[in-house]
Amino acid sequence: MLKAKKYLKEGLIQLTILLSLIGVRVDLDSYLSGYYSPLIEINLGPSSAYTQTPFHNLRETLDGYSVHPKCPELDHFFASRRLLEEVRTLGSPRFHTSLNAWLVHQVSPTDKTGSGPSSNSSSSSSNIGNGPALQGSEDDREHLPDADQATPEAEHGPCSTGACAFPKEENDVQIKEEEEPAPVTQLAHSSTLEQESLLGGVTSLSDSESHHPPTFDFDQHWNNLLSLSVTDLDGLDSLVEDNDITTAISQDVSLHDAMLTTAGSFGVTSGQGMALGLAALPFASVCNLPGDEPPHNVLSDCLDEAVFDQINQLGLEGLDNMDMQLINHLENVTPQVLEDLDSDSGLSLESSSGGPVSPGVSDMSSSSSSSSSYYEDEGGATGYSSDADALPLKGIADYTSEWSPLDHSESMWHDHSYSSHTFFNQPSVTLLHKGIKEEALSDIEESGLHGQQMSRDELRAQAMYIPFSVLQIVNMPVEEFLEILDGHGFSAEQVTLLRDIRRRGKNKLAAQNCRKRKLDAITGLQEEVERLQAQRNKMMREKQLTAKTMCAVGHQIKQLTRDILARMRDDSGQPLNPERVTLQCGANGRVVVQPLRRPSVSTSSGNKTDKRKKEKKQ
DNA sequence: AAGCCATGTCATCTT
DNA sequence: TAAAGATGACATGGC
Structure with a gap:
């Protein structure tokens, strides 16, 4: 398990390396920590006020990711994500060269052919513009982004045609890929290439054919990997035994961010991006996929939804637990399941999102509903479930609304009004057709939700057949809210109730915010009083000391005067x-x-x- | 039982 | 003008 954890950490390290190469220090620790902040305490300092900023607007630019709007580190989160987006758009070839060198080091000596790194060195020893001075040692080569620029690729890769727009580093990638028989390196290189294709828009190197010249070794190693059982992860350890990545490297990286890097375009040989790294190996081995899978393959979803969501959900501290869940996923991954996963539904990770303070990141899926990205803002990291995820319905297949009834974020809501589990496992009440609506409500009753404490507004909403949760009503943009009021044929009573729910919900937040500010003000004043008292005490002490000094000086003057006068x-x-x-x-x-x-x-x-x-x- | 505290809600004003 | 935010006041429930 520790090894699997190690793989995932290496993904973080890779992304950190990437960012460090361009001088960007991305610190998402606050995001990781704040992501799951249950915001239990109210007095967390001036920055922890319950903001009512319309985060749904911001989140629309954040790939549907949700952070609890009360999270005080939300700004850091947004800033970090912006940085990552900028990094992705840079397309700097330095990324891949350096990363490539690092990944080569992942290959265990046992997996390398006789050529090994030395052969790489010999094959790519021709440096353009840099001369032999850069060829001193392998370490030097690994640390010099341009040291690995090879020329023999003229006979190998598509770049030999001269049409390749890649800088020299890409040629190097191609050469190494061909010369590295180890599957680890293959996968890593593929990740690199895919990353490059994303960044640079050059697809020639991303082509599956260009990725698999050494098909024999590749298949052989893949078969070896596929032969590993889930519990044989230790066998994979040998593949990365030589991995001596220093732990001193900052790991304050969100795997989600890394995941997004390659979201949507991804193959077995075109890995999940840098952050995936070796962590993909166990999955790849289990998924038993051919090397030329289409971009949207099973591994993508498997890794996206199962691995990184859980990692981010659990945090780095929870990797031990994540290991067990990861293994469970591995055990449960079957081709049929994987096919299902391929339908944008992602892996269901309900088992990991049951806690009242658990943000339920696993349910956060890529939303295709562009206008509904403000779901469950109060849920913060919960995000909102896609329609597919949000419908564990029994006999309810017809729903037309983009609104998700699942309020995972209810847990973030205060206990008094909105219970934590009110909508958590609630069947869909989204804009159901009338016949189905009653069925859904009956399901609600059957599910025992009435036995749980519900807020008055929740009860009213259900009584009035409002197909939205309280949080949805409160947090949706006013434009959407007005559209709903006008466009869904609500009665006047329903409209009134919707407006009241929205007003009360917003006022509740405002009251919380107000009280928070009041407490902060009181705290600030108390601190100022203490400071002033301390200052006063200090000045009093100084005054006493000065008085003593003056007294002593007066005595000395008197004594000196007597002495002088006695001699006169x-x-x-x-x-x-x-x-x-x-x-x-x-x-x-x-x-x-x-x-x-x-x-x-x-x-x-x-x-x-x-x-x-x-x-x-x- | 009284008091304290946290929270929700309403009314009102401001932005 | 509507919506949202801010805030005082009151009610309620838990401890």
Whole structure:
């Protein structure tokens, strides 16, 4: 299990390497951590206010991914995703060269032919423009993006025609691919090529034929892999035994982001993208797929929905648990299932999304409903289920709405009103035709949902046959909401109820936000009071210290004055009386002896002071 | 039983 | 003008 975990971590590392190569530091740790934040506490600081930002608008640009709108790290999440999108659009060939070198290192020596890395070195030793200086060592070559630029590809790849738009690195990829018999490398290279095809738009290298010149070794190794049982993952460990990826590399990478990199275009030999890496091997071996699968193949869905969703759902900390789920998936993957998975429904991972604070990422599927991406915003990471996922229906096959009745995100809603499981396993009540609607509601009753605590609005909505959940009503954009009010033939009572539900829901959030701000303000004021008190105490201490210092200096001056006066004599040769005279330092620096003022003088001044005080009192 | 606290809801005002 | 947000006030339920 640890090895499987290792594979998945390596996917993270690969993506991190990619981003680091172009100087982009993507830190999605906040996303990963905040993604599952149940937001239990209300006082999480100023940034944790319950925002009512229309995230559905933002999410439409985020491939349907959902983050809990209350997540304080949502901005980081969006920023990170934007960075990733920029990275994908860069199409820099440096990506693939460096990654390619790294992936070559994944190959166990036992899987390499006699050529090995050294043969690679020899075959790709011709450096264009860089000269032999870059050919010193393999390590050097691996760390120099341009060091692996090969020329012999003129006889091999499609780039030899001169029509290849790829920079030199792509030629290198082609050569390595042909010379690396190890399946690990094959897959990795294929991932690289697919990535390149996505980024650079060059399809020649992505062509399946160009990917499989060494078909013999490839098939042989694939057969070896396919012979592995699910429990034989340790056997795969040997394939990556030499993987010495440092753990110091930041792994703050979302596998979802990596997954998206190649979403939609993907083959067995064109891997799931960099983040997939070696993690794809167990799946590939189990899925038993031919090497020239079409882009939308089973492995894609399998990995997309089963692996990365679970990984992201569980977080890196939960990889141990994920291992078990992963294995379960592997065990359950059959060709029939895989065919089903190929129908955009993805893997159902309900088993991993049952917790009240579980965001249910597994149900987050690629939505084809462009206008409904605001589903369950309150659910945050829950996202919304696609129609296929959202319909574990019994006898309800007809639904016309894009609205999903599943409120996985109810768990994120506050307990008082919207129970966690109210709609969680609820059969569809989406815009059912009238006959079916009653059936659906009867299913609701049968499912025992009435036994659970439901909010008043939920009960009202069900009583009024409102085919939307409270969260949907509250979180949908106003345009959609108005369209629903006008376009679905609701009665006046239903419209009123819909508006009330929406108003109450939004006001509830506003109240929460308001209270949060109030608490923050109180907390801030308390902190300021403490700070000011500390400052006051400090100043008091300084004042006391200053007073002590002044007192000490006064004593020293008096003592010094006595000493000086004791050594001085008046005109008659008598010592000066320190009680009658004193020393006075003049402006010019001269010290002169002055007679002390008589007490009467000070008395008179004191009288004046008393007179002033009396005047003030009057 | 009283008090405290968290939350939902309403009314009202502001944006 | 409508929608949404902000906020004080009140009600309710749990502890």
